[in-house]
Amino acid sequence: MAYxxxxxxxxxxxxxxxxxxxxxxxxxxxxxxxxEDYSHKAIxxxxxxxxxxxxxxxxxxxxxxxxxxxxIPTSVKLNIGGKNLDSGMVMFPSGxxxxxxxxx
Numbered sequence: 001m002a003y004x005x006x007x008x009x010x011x012x013x014x015x016x017x018x019x020x021x022x023x024x025x026x027x028x029x030x031x032x033x034x035x036e037d038y039s040h041k042a043i044x045x046x047x048x049x050x051x052x053x054x055x056x057x058x059x060x061x062x063x064x065x066x067x068x069x070x071x072i073p074t075s076v077k078l079n080i081g082g083k084n085l086d087s088g089m090v091m092f093p094s095g096x097x098x099x100x101x102x103x104x
Contacts, residue, residue, distance in 0.1 A: 011037075
C-alpha cells in the first residue's frame, strides 16, 4: 500500500498533464497506476522511495471495521508543507463498483 500511495504522489508531483485536469475523474485517470508503474525501475525509483519513508498507516478502528465488506472504508490524511489535508471517510472510492459519482 505504501508503494501505491507513494507512486500516486510522485506521479502527481511530476505530471505535466495534471494541471489540465478539469475534474476529479480526470485527475484519477491521469494518476491511475498502469502496468509500467510496477516495473523494476519504477518500484526502485528514488523519489518514490523517499515518499514511502514518510508514509505511516493507522488502523481506522471499529467504525471502519464495521463498514467492511459493504465498502472499503478508507481515509487519507496528508501534511504538506505544514498544511493538513483530510479526505474524511470514503466508503466507495473511484473504481469501486458501488461508487456512483466517478465516471471512469
